[in-house]
């Protein structure tokens with residue numbers, strides 16, 4: 425192994441390889457709970473060419489690799505074992521170009537989402553992909569996980585926003601597919617092989633991101649609703665009424681709303697009454713005055729139609745931030761003990777019954793159980809924070825069975841946006857057919873016959 429480490433040293437130069445005690449300098453990831461990284465070495469190339477050389481050397485030595493971006497993934501996709509090499513792309517931080525005419529941004533894979541957003545903004549444009557982990561998550565990571573976030577309804581997931589990419593195959597071959605156009609049907613669109621593959625099919629080194637016109641106005645409201653049917657009816661009504669400017673439609677179940685506005689949360693509930701459902705909705709448009717009038721009209725009509733029980737429309741950035749803080753209060757959820765967090769999706773027509781069934785099953789097993797529910801309703805994406813069972817986590821498998829089990833019958837998914845990693849691997853077959861799983865294995869064994877890239881993850 426020292427021969428391989430010498431080779432990797434030669435490729436990456438001083439500081440490029442951390443082994444032994446030096447690995448302590450790499451530290452745990454921001455969400456690793458302080459656990460130090462397990463690996464034979466951490467390799468940090470500084471250029472795409474160095475990445476290719478590292479991967480080629482590891483291939484020749486049949487050395488397994490685990491790719492790291494910002495390490496904000498939530499499904500243990502970056503977990504590594506003592507004999508594996510961690511390949512960190514954190515030093516690939518170059519923004520190569522922002523094309524304001526073609527509205528694209530070309531960058532290396534280790535650029536953080538926030539840095540890329542700021543570069544787009546400096547050019548008067550918008551990189552619409554956004555999520556709470558923006559300060560650490562990398563472009564390579566968001567592509568590798570096909571990340572979603574809060575504006576999927578309007579702009580799509582990462583897959584829709586990556587126009588092209590460059591990837592290194594398991595044997596070190598560089599596949600450069602840095603397309604910059606919206607339309608390009610010349611054969612297979614190979615970027616899709618790597619987007620959402622969670623580091624198992626190739627290492628993404630460079631990307632071309634699609635940019636959009638920057639919105640000139642923004643309207644935000646929190647509304648309370650009497651029932652679930654009212655929520656889906658409201659979604660259709662505002663989507664049609666706002667003429668394509670609706671950018672977020674975040675549903676909060678009563679359980680979640682009460683928890684983040686209740687005693688100890690340190691905030692006054694923005695809506696005083698107690699309702700079964702709440703929606704945080706936002707529109708982004710091109711002309712402040714007329715956009716605001718239209719937003720208010722659409723909500724007023726929905727109230728007249730009996731869909732909305734109560735509403736508050738924000739008048740300042742401070743008020744807007746306060747509403748989003750409710751939706752994004754993940755830190756308050758992490759105070760729960762025990763806590764099991766889920767990211768699933770379900771067809772809208774089946775969602776209400778699914779949530780009720782899960783809550784009922786949890787409470788039948790643990791009468792003191794809590795299930796705090798919220799999510800990107802328009803995307804069919806639910807987040808469930810379950811507090812039930814043995815605080816030491818011994819009941820995890822049973823909680824997972826109760827949450828994931830009913831998804832198969834309704835055509836839902838065990839992962840809406842976080843991916844599979846190690847955490848959800850045992851449940852993949854609940855939402856993928858045998859033929860789909862077989863094709864995934866064929867792709868994996870064709871592109872990585874020795875099983876060197878992110879071994880044991882996903883399939």
Ligand SMILES: Cc1cc2nc3c(=O)[nH]c(=O)nc-3n(C[C@H](O)[C@H](O)[C@H](O)COP(=O)(O)OP(=O)(O)OC[C@H]3O[C@@H](n4cnc5c(N)ncnc54)[C@H](O)[C@@H]3O)c2cc1C
Nearest residue numbers: 493494495496497501557562564565566568571572623628
């Ligand atoms: C506070 C918080 C909020 C979040 N909100 C959201 C959200 O709203 N929506 C959402 O979808 N996710 C969300 N996430 C999850 C996470 O941020 C995303 O999965 C993100 O895309 C991961 O990027 P990363 O650079 O941190 O990747 P990592 O965590 O480093 O890696 C994730 C996976 O991708 C692989 N990988 C990383 N880089 C590359 C590369 N260059 N080439 C090939 N494979 C690679 C890794 O091997 C691993 O399997 C959130 C996480 C946190 C902590």
